Amino acid sequence: MNPPSPFHIVLIEPEIPPNTGNIARLCAATGSILHLVEPLGFSLDDRHLRRAGLDYWPQVQLRRWPDFASLQVAYPAGRWWLASKTAQRCYVEASFLPGDFLVFGKESAGLPADLLQQHADRCLRIPLLEPAVRSLNLASATAILLYEALRQNHRLR
Numbered sequence: 238m239n240p241p242s243p244f245h246i247v248l249i250e251p252e253i254p255p256n257t258g259n260i261a262r263l264c265a266a267t268g269s270i271l272h273l274v275e276p277l278g279f280s281l282d283d284r285h286l287r288r289a290g291l292d293y294w295p296q297v298q299l300r301r302w303p304d305f306a307s308l309q310v311a312y313p314a315g316r317w318w319l320a321s322k323t324a325q326r327c328y329v330e331a332s333f334l335p336g337d338f339l340v341f342g343k344e345s346a347g348l349p350a351d352l353l354q355q356h357a358d359r360c361l362r363i364p365l366l367e368p369a370v371r372s373l374n375l376a377s378a379t380a381i382l383l384y385e386a387l388r389q390n391h392r393l394r
Contacts, residue, residue, distance in 0.1 A: 242336035252278030333386035
């Protein structure tokens with residue numbers, strides 16, 4: 238029996254090295270593939286990035302893309318779930334399947350409005366219970382969605 242397809246984590250224009258390093262570590266721990274869409278706000282040689290990923294970098298399945306369109310062309314059958322604080326649909330309402338792509342925007346601005354409009358039926362939010370908090374940390378949001386996808390697919394045993 239073949240193992241289930243891995244989940245894909247997509248970071249579009251990430252800006253903060255420790256966030257990407259923590260997400261890389263999360264991907265290594267879960268067998269997920271990490272896709273970085275340029276431009277990156279740092280070098281992959283950044284010491285903060287490497288430190289956050291600790292010594293797990295050899296286990297990270299990392300792919301870089303010049304833009305999101307190139308990634309979509311490479312995976313024409315991909316199911317894309319976009320995280321946004323403006324989405325109407327809560328992430329627990331999604332039905333994730335192995336091989337799905339979980340897409341996150343850059344820390345300062347999130348995902349572009351046109352991209353959210355193109356995938357309006359696949360936009361998800363993580364509820365914030367305290368109105369004074371604008372958003373969650375990118376690595377925390379990624380972990381929440383990824384572990385829900387893993388839970389739904391009985392991969393946490």
